[in-house]
Amino acid sequence: MESELLAAVLVGGLALVTATLGAIGGLGGAVLLVPMLVLLGWSPLEAAPIGIAMSAAGALAAVPRQTLTGLTNYRLGVSLEIAASFAAAAGALLSILLPVAAVQYALGGSAVIASMAGGLRRGQRNQPVEGARMEDLGDRPGRLASAYPDQSGRVIPYEIARFRTGMGLIGGAGLLAGLTGASGGFIKTPVMSEVMRVPVKVAAATTMFMIAITAAVTIAVYTSQGRITAAIAPAVIGGLLGGRIGAAVQPRLPATLVRRLLSVSLLVIGIVLVVRA
Amino acid sequence: MKRPPLSPSRASDVLLILLLLVAFVATLPIDPIGTIALAVLTTALVVWPFGVLVWLARRWARIGDLRFVGLVGVLLIVAVGSAGLAIALAG
Numbered sequence: 001m002e003s004e005l006l007a008a009v010l011v012g013g014l015a016l017v018t019a020t021l022g023a024i025g026g027l028g029g030a031v032l033l034v035p036m037l038v039l040l041g042w043s044p045l046e047a048a049p050i051g052i053a054m055s056a057a058g059a060l061a062a063v064p065r066q067t068l069t070g071l072t073n074y075r076l077g078v079s080l081e082i083a084a085s086f087a088a089a090a091g092a093l094l095s096i097l098l099p100v101a102a103v104q105y106a107l108g109g110s111a112v113i114a115s116m117a118g119g120l121r122r123g124q125r126n127q128p129v130e131g132a133r134m135e136d137l138g139d140r141p142g143r144l145a146s147a148y149p150d151q152s153g154r155v156i157p158y159e160i161a162r163f164r165t166g167m168g169l170i171g172g173a174g175l176l177a178g179l180t181g182a183s184g185g186f187i188k189t190p191v192m193s194e195v196m197r198v199p200v201k202v203a204a205a206t207t208m209f210m211i212a213i214t215a216a217v218t219i220a221v222y223t224s225q226g227r228i229t230a231a232i233a234p235a236v237i238g239g240l241l242g243g244r245i246g247a248a249v250q251p252r253l254p255a256t257l258v259r260r261l262l263s264v265s266l267l268v269i270g271i272v273l274v275v276r277a
Numbered sequence: 278m279k280r281p282p283l284s285p286s287r288a289s290d291v292l293l294i295l296l297l298l299v300a301f302v303a304t305l306p307i308d309p310i311g312t313i314a315l316a317v318l319t320t321a322l323v324v325w326p327f328g329v330l331v332w333l334a335r336r337w338a339r340i341g342d343l344r345f346v347g348l349v350g351v352l353l354i355v356a357v358g359s360a361g362l363a364i365a366l367a368g
Contacts, residue, residue, distance in 0.1 A: 233315065
């Protein structure tokens with residue numbers, strides 16, 4: 001009984017930390033939580049549903065807050081998630097044909113490259129515009145371009161670049177995610193930020209919305225397989241609290257700091273994936 | 278007297294607190310309350326994002342942004358279809 005309580009507290013605590021990081025950097029966090037649980041003695045089959053439940057809870061707690069602060073670009077998220085979901089389904093079907101280790105090397109390598117692309121970039125691409133109003137925040141009819149507030153409340157408009165390339169890469173991330181069972185947030189956020197030139201905070205918030213959909217589909221599949229047990233409950237508590245904390249902290253951080261945090265997290269994720277492979 | 282509707286921020290806070298309570302009950306080893314709470318929790322995690330998609334579709338339909346309403350429809354079909362396919366294959 002005591003060991004069960006200790007395990008629940010441990011899972012809840014780790015979920016809180018990874019969900020907070022996940023909401024700030026748009027990573028989801030399962031890619032960090034699952035290897036930690038495996039190292040602590042959980043089997044990968046038990047750890048995967050705990051990780052995805054934490055990601056779902058973190059996203060559900062973060063998305064409403066990030067929507068209110070004008071960070072989530074729903075139009076971009078819906079457009080990209082179609083490619084990601086379709087490719088993830090294809091990846092899940094192909095997963096029996098390809099060696100998992102090779103795919104994990106590819107994912108780990110992608111995370112390290114994304115970490116370097118974001119980490120080596122200096123300065124801030126989009127700047128506040130005089131005369132821009134708070135009413136301009138959020139998505140606009142018929143357009144993917146939008147505006148978001150910086151940490152001091154100034155409005156920064158942005159455009160989306162290389163949409164087709166980005167959609168192809170997000171599809172590729174979905175395929176890799178489907179092959180390995182990850183939600184792929186750690187690829188989606190850097191692709192949006194570095195390839196499509198979406199501001200990093202908007203990319204992170206939009207990815208959280210996309211993760212909520214991916215995680216919902218995965219949880220439905222795990223439920224049908226009988227893999228959802230009471231062990232997910234502490235992870236959901238940690239995920240809900242962490243997601244809300246991350247979403248509350250993120251708007252107050254400068255974009256350059258969020259990008260650095262994301263780069264460091266991606267480097268850790270890349271190393272973890274390669275070591276696991 | 279008619280009560281004012283909850284603001285989106287307040288409504289999401291209320292849902293968050295309710296979900297936290299349900300998750301806490303799901304950790305308790307008391308049957309059947311724990312099992313019911315786990316079922317409610319799982320359903321909420323699955324249904325909530327699709328509820329957001331339906332909310333978006335309604336919002337965009339109201340302002341006549343039908344291209345994006347169509348995209349939400351495609352996403353719903355792809356997401357539900359891929360889940361159904363995976364469940365069928367696992368079965």
